[in-house]
Amino acid sequence: MSSPAVRGRLEVVTETISQDQERQLVDSVPKGLLIRGQWRPAGDGGTVDVHDPSTGELLATIASATPEDGMAALAAADAAQASWARSAPRARAEILRKAFELVTARADDFALLMTLEMGKPLADSRAEVAYGAEFLRWFSEQTNRVSGRYSVAPDGAARLLVTKRPVGPSLLITPWNFPLAMGTRKIGPALAAGCTVVFKPATLTPLTTLLLAQTLIEAGVPDGVVNVIPTRHAGAVTGPLIRDPRLRKLSFTGSTEVGRRLIADSAEQVLRVSMELGGNAPLLVFEDADLEQAVDGAMLAKLRNGGEACTAANRLLVHRSVAEEFTRRLAERFSRHTVGRGTLPDTKIGPLVDDDTRDKVERLVTAAVAGGARVVTGGAKIPGPGYFYQPTVLTDLPADAEILREEIFGPVAPIVVFDTEDEAVRLANSTEYGLVAYAFTKDLNRGLRLAERLDTGMVGINTGIVSNPAAPFGGVKQSGIGREGGLEGIEEYLETRYVGIADPFAGLDKDS
Ligand SMILES: NC(=O)c1ccc[n+]([C@@H]2O[C@H](COP(=O)([O-])OP(=O)(O)OC[C@H]3O[C@@H](n4cnc5c(N)ncnc54)[C@H](O)[C@@H]3O)[C@@H](O)[C@H]2O)c1
Numbered sequence: 001m002s003s004p005a006v007r008g009r010l011e012v013v014t015e016t017i018s019q020d021q022e023r024q025l026v027d028s029v030p031k032g033l034l035i036r037g038q039w040r041p042a043g044d045g046g047t048v049d050v051h052d053p054s055t056g057e058l059l060a061t062i063a064s065a066t067p068e069d070g071m072a073a074l075a076a077a078d079a080a081q082a083s084w085a086r087s088a089p090r091a092r093a094e095i096l097r098k099a100f101e102l103v104t105a106r107a108d109d110f111a112l113l114m115t116l117e118m119g120k121p122l123a124d125s126r127a128e129v130a131y132g133a134e135f136l137r138w139f140s141e142q143t144n145r146v147s148g149r150y151s152v153a154p155d156g157a158a159r160l161l162v163t164k165r166p167v168g169p170s171l172l173i174t175p176w177n178f179p180l181a182m183g184t185r186k187i188g189p190a191l192a193a194g195c196t197v198v199f200k201p202a203t204l205t206p207l208t209t210l211l212l213a214q215t216l217i218e219a220g221v222p223d224g225v226v227n228v229i230p231t232r233h234a235g236a237v238t239g240p241l242i243r244d245p246r247l248r249k250l251s252f253t254g255s256t257e258v259g260r261r262l263i264a265d266s267a268e269q270v271l272r273v274s275m276e277l278g279g280n281a282p283l284l285v286f287e288d289a290d291l292e293q294a295v296d297g298a299m300l301a302k303l304r305n306g307g308e309a310c311t312a313a314n315r316l317l318v319h320r321s322v323a324e325e326f327t328r329r330l331a332e333r334f335s336r337h338t339v340g341r342g343t344l345p346d347t348k349i350g351p352l353v354d355d356d357t358r359d360k361v362e363r364l365v366t367a368a369v370a371g372g373a374r375v376v377t378g379g380a381k382i383p384g385p386g387y388f389y390q391p392t393v394l395t396d397l398p399a400d401a402e403i404l405r406e407e408i409f410g411p412v413a414p415i416v417v418f419d420t421e422d423e424a425v426r427l428a429n430s431t432e433y434g435l436v437a438y439a440f441t442k443d444l445n446r447g448l449r450l451a452e453r454l455d456t457g458m459v460g461i462n463t464g465i466v467s468n469p470a471a472p473f474g475g476v477k478q479s480g481i482g483r484e485g486g487l488e489g490i491e492e493y494l495e496t497r498y499v500g501i502a503d504p505f506a507g508l509d510k511d512s
């Protein structure tokens with residue numbers, strides 16, 4: 001297929017996966033709501049239109065849930081809760097394991113679908129399939145590890161039995177930037193713990209979720225355990241669920257702004273909440289860093305997923321003595337990155353997801369430049385169809401630049417110079433966000449000091465990526481509440497039950 005795309009600086013490229021292959025895949029995905037194991041076509045809620053961000057063209061039309069559909073999904077989750085909670089852990093584990101195998105077997109379909117609906121290059125999509133599938137395998141393994149304890153009270157007069165049980169029906173809401181992994185990172189632990197779910201995917205990227213839902217059914221998930229309600233009326237559909245006493249848990253991944261509102265709404269029913277929110281990650285490069293390793297790390301931390309990641313390095317803080325060389329090397333790598341349609345083999349950076357996202361990036365860069373920032377490379381939208389933006393490096397930023405405070409969510413790297421470790425830590429921590437920070441240094445003690453001094457839920461030392469299904473992902477401050485993945489992830493879906501038992505030896509002769 002011949003498609004308009006952009007390479008580096010505006011070079012037009014040509015061939016990609018055939019349009020027939022793309023069409024067949026999109027057509028094969030169910031386009032309805034999944035409630036009680038049945039697919040429902042579009043009803044009164046109308047449709048969600050999914051667009052290809054490389055062209056702006058309509059890709060698919062999906063049923064959009066109404067508030068009544070949302071309540072039907074909650075009723076289905078509530079009806080299935082008791083039997084799912086009672087099912088044998090091994091049975092749940094095997095369903096999740098099967099789901100892992102099926103997603104892995106369909107890696108090409110999942111990858112292509114994500115590339116089509118949110119634009120990232122196929123290599124990034126394939127990496128997400130591996131990452132996203134791994135949450136299913138990891139939590140299949142955790143299912144059998146949930147345990148409690150039995151102990152003697154300190155005064156010997158009672159026995160203390162502590163057990164875990166599933167929280168109950170859970171509402172899962174996910175963003176568009178990692179359409180598969182943000183879903184499996186919630187569905188995996190929820191199902192492992194014995195919770196049923198209502199899942200509302202992002203309005204921009206429902207196709208991947210619908211393919212995942214179909215795959216979960218094939219893996220053996222019983223009716224009502226996973227219910228999926230894409231909708232273009234997010235607040236109107238999820239609001240009544242959050243106010244309904246049958247719902248016991250809300251797990252949200254998305255912006256801090258929406259998360260803050262959902263925490264307030266959840267107060268009414270005192271819902272358990274998990275919040276994976278926005279970030280403003282600092283990436284610190286010290287004078288003793290291995291500069292090539294730091295540049296590699298910055299490329300990954302900044303340009304993974306085209307910069308559309310909560311973990312994306314938003315501020316590159318570089319020691320004055322290496323700033324010039326680091327900037328030169330980084331800008332050189334940025335300018336060599338091929339921008340284009342994600343299905344093209346050479347593409348390293350796809351389009352941004354929509355025009356609003358690109359407009360925000362453009363606004364932040366324009367304001368920074370107006371305030372005195374210097375564009376080392378990039379710095380502009382790419383004209384033509386689709387929502388492409390040039391990989392951009394900025395220096396000489398005014399200290400109060402909005403781009404240093406706001407999540408950029410695009411391929412723009414603002415570089416700020418520092419002179420001392422204390423100054424670097426102060427700059428890094430001067431944000432209301434606290435998701436992740438990265439630091440590059442060869443000094444072990446400095447690395448450990450930074451791991452203790454940086455106010456974030458996660459710290460990467462000499463690496464530009466920390467995401468790992470076996471590790472607890474999450475933030476502090478306004479980046480969120482709770483953790484996903486690791487041993488901690490399943491705890492978000494479990495409650496602790498304590499049973500106090502009278503001393504079974506009471507009344508007996510102590511020696512008997
Ligand atoms: N911390 C993390 O793990 C993590 C991971 C991925 C993305 N994010 C964050 O997500 C944001 C980007 O994603 P986004 O643009 O989809 O975020 P968003 O907050 O706009 O939307 C997230 C989800 O919430 C839904 N939503 C929006 N308004 C709602 C409402 N009133 N009631 C209920 N649901 C509502 C959306 O439809 C979507 O499904 C960034 O801030 C990014 O940092 C965080």
Ligand SMILES: O=CCCC(=O)O
Nearest residue numbers: 177308309310311467
């Ligand atoms: O966008 C944030 C999620 C990124 C990740 O899980 O690595």
